[in-house]
Amino acid sequence: MQRTLFLDCSRVSGLQKEDGSFQGDEWGEVDTRFSYCAVSCLSLLGRLDAIDTAKATEFLVRCRNFDGAFGCVPDAESHAGQTFCCVGALAILNALEHVDAPLLCWWLAERQVKAGGLNGRPEKLPDVCYSWWVLSALRILHRVEWIDKKALSSFILRCQDPDKGGFADRPGDMVDIFHTFFGLAGLRFLGDTSLADVDPAYALPVPTLRRMNIALPWLDEEARLAATST
Amino acid sequence: MADEKPIAQREEWADVVPLPQDDGPAKICAIAYLPDFEESMNYFRAIVQRDERSERALWLTERVIDGNAANYTAWYYRAKCLEDLGKDPREELKFVEELAFDNAKNYQVWHHRRLMVERLGDAADGAAELQFTTEILDADDDSKNYHAWAHRQWVLKRFKLWEGELEYIEQLLAKDQRNNSAWNQRYFVVSNTSRREDGSFDRAVVEREIEFAFKYIARSPNNQSPWNYLRGFMKPLTAFPSIVERCEEMSKKYILCAHVFSLLVDVYESEGTAESLQKGIDTCGQLIERADIMRCKYWAYRKEQLEKKVAAL
Numbered sequence: 001m002q003r004t005l006f007l008d009c010s011r012v013s014g015l016q017k018e019d020g021s022f023q024g025d026e027w028g029e030v031d032t033r034f035s036y037c038a039v040s041c042l043s044l045l046g047r048l049d050a051i052d053t054a055k056a057t058e059f060l061v062r063c064r065n066f067d068g069a070f071g072c073v074p075d076a077e078s079h080a081g082q083t084f085c086c087v088g089a090l091a092i093l094n095a096l097e098h099v100d101a102p103l104l105c106w107w108l109a110e111r112q113v114k115a116g117g118l119n120g121r122p123e124k125l126p127d128v129c130y131s132w133w134v135l136s137a138l139r140i141l142h143r144v145e146w147i148d149k150k151a152l153s154s155f156i157l158r159c160q161d162p163d164k165g166g167f168a169d170r171p172g173d174m175v176d177i178f179h180t181f182f183g184l185a186g187l188r189f190l191g192d193t194s195l196a197d198v199d200p201a202y203a204l205p206v207p208t209l210r211r212m213n214i215a216l217p218w219l220d221e222e223a224r225l226a227a228t229s230t
Numbered sequence: 231m232a233d234e235k236p237i238a239q240r241e242e243w244a245d246v247v248p249l250p251q252d253d254g255p256a257k258i259c260a261i262a263y264l265p266d267f268e269e270s271m272n273y274f275r276a277i278v279q280r281d282e283r284s285e286r287a288l289w290l291t292e293r294v295i296d297g298n299a300a301n302y303t304a305w306y307y308r309a310k311c312l313e314d315l316g317k318d319p320r321e322e323l324k325f326v327e328e329l330a331f332d333n334a335k336n337y338q339v340w341h342h343r344r345l346m347v348e349r350l351g352d353a354a355d356g357a358a359e360l361q362f363t364t365e366i367l368d369a370d371d372d373s374k375n376y377h378a379w380a381h382r383q384w385v386l387k388r389f390k391l392w393e394g395e396l397e398y399i400e401q402l403l404a405k406d407q408r409n410n411s412a413w414n415q416r417y418f419v420v421s422n423t424s425r426r427e428d429g430s431f432d433r434a435v436v437e438r439e440i441e442f443a444f445k446y447i448a449r450s451p452n453n454q455s456p457w458n459y460l461r462g463f464m465k466p467l468t469a470f471p472s473i474v475e476r477c478e479e480m481s482k483k484y485i486l487c488a489h490v491f492s493l494l495v496d497v498y499e500s501e502g503t504a505e506s507l508q509k510g511i512d513t514c515g516q517l518i519e520r521a522d523i524m525r526c527k528y529w530a531y532r533k534e535q536l537e538k539k540v541a542a543l
Contacts, residue, residue: 027306029341066417066462075421076380077414109525110454122454123408124374146528 009050012038020055031072032063036085043092057095060086068103080120084133091140091201091218105143108134116151127169128159128179131186136200139189140218149190156183237273248272267297283314305338309345319346334366340377356389374411395419407446413455417462439463457489467500488522510536
């Protein structure tokens with residue numbers, strides 16, 4: 001039995017501002033996180049036409065810093081979480097030409113610290129959630145190889161609580177669902193194929209997206225690159 | 231904050247029928263709410279449904295926020311009540327301030343604060359806002375609080391309070407030169423106060439900022455932040471031969487410092503001559519073998535790119 005989902009897309013498109021940015025809701029907070037959410041959900045519904053995609057892209061580009069990474073609003077400090085949001089959104093918008101991939105992926109690779117984990121900004125502590133924010137961006141841009149995969153894998157596994165089973169932000173801390181998801185997705189990106197594949201832009205299972213006929217050009221390109229390198 | 235007496239026992243709420251949460255027919259992962267949290271939310275839903283913006287509604291939003299400071303619906307509803315009741319945003323700023331220290335990494339607290347400042351318009355005290363972020367950044371080792379810095383940037387731009395900011399940043403760097411947020415802030419200030427009409431920087435500004443970065447590099451070559459900062463100003467990379475010399479000197483002493491070698495690779499690649507490209511290739515080798523083993527695949531890629539350039543000469 002099919003259920004038709006109807007979404008009044010103006011609820012989302014109505015949140016886009018003059019400069020292309022998105023508010024989270026009527027309250028008015030602007031952040032590239034909301035650009036990502038708007039672009040992702042409308043894309044899944046096949047309704048990117050409901051927003052001004054050129055202006056949305058323009059705003060994201062304004063949030064790009066000289067190091068190639070992105071912040072929450074223009075001039076804000078480069079941050080791996082915000083970078084995922086911008087790279088993911090630009091990927092879905094088919095606008096990755098605005099990303100200086102070698103420069104950004106170098107910044108992303110530099111998130112890896114001696115202990116093997118990834119941080120979100122220079123000189124900060126590693127956290128398992130960055131296994132998602134950093135790794136997904138690297139995967140979209142085809143450069144996961146630029147980090148030490150084994151070291152990161154070990155770090156993620158050290159964050160698992162052997163009694164409770166879940167993952168924490170760093171070894172010894174309390175586990176939660178958030179970090180468990182990011183830890184698992186990170187392990188998948190690092191090559192553990194016992195886990196289902198997760199799309200790096202949508203953060204949804206790949207088989208689901210394929211079944212919905214959602215275009216995943218970054219994965220198609222990944223497959224093409226893998227084929228030509230062998 | 232909110233006292234203990236259940237709302238259901240309060241006379242002034244007798245006319246309101248609490249609205250329970252509708253989780254639908256199949257409760258997946260039902261949250262084990264505490265009774266007083268659930269009660270506050272049930273009454274809040276009832277109030278929102280009738281769009282009542284009274285004193286008791288305002289009181290209720292505080293109770294809901296106390297239960298979950300991230301409830302953006304409650305914050306937004308509170309903002310609407312404050313407006314309708316004609317409340318003084320300055321009083322609300324005091325309320326937010328108390329909450330902010332315990333919830334410094336909460337998006338909603340910061341946005342609400344900004345809303346109140348915006349409501350004050352010309353009566354807003356920019357200096358007080360700046361002081362508030364200073365106190366947050368000073369509290370509890372929180373000098374890298376991303377929200378505080380975003381708010382501070384907004385305040386600086388809105389009220390044009392640029393004077394004194396560079397000194398403040400230097401104070402922070404004196405406490406912790408690895409504070410990347412402070413480095414970003416310096417770039418923000420210099421960018422907003424020292425650009426030419428065409429968006430470029432004066433050579434004098436460029437040299438000043440590079441010297442500033444090197445002051446900290448000299449103290450701690452492994453600190454990533456000043457090396458990143460340099461890149462914002464070393465444009466083009468080939469225009470700074472004295473910097474290259476300094477780095478080449480450092481590379482002999484700090485043989486495990488990836489940052490030194492990394493900058494040299496970029497400079498050599500930019501120079502593009504046969505000799506420079508070869509130096510670049512050799513430097514990549516040093517990174518692969520010693521200085522940045524973790525990212526050896528990246529350096530292998532860079533080395534390959536340089537070799538292609540040599541072949542193309």
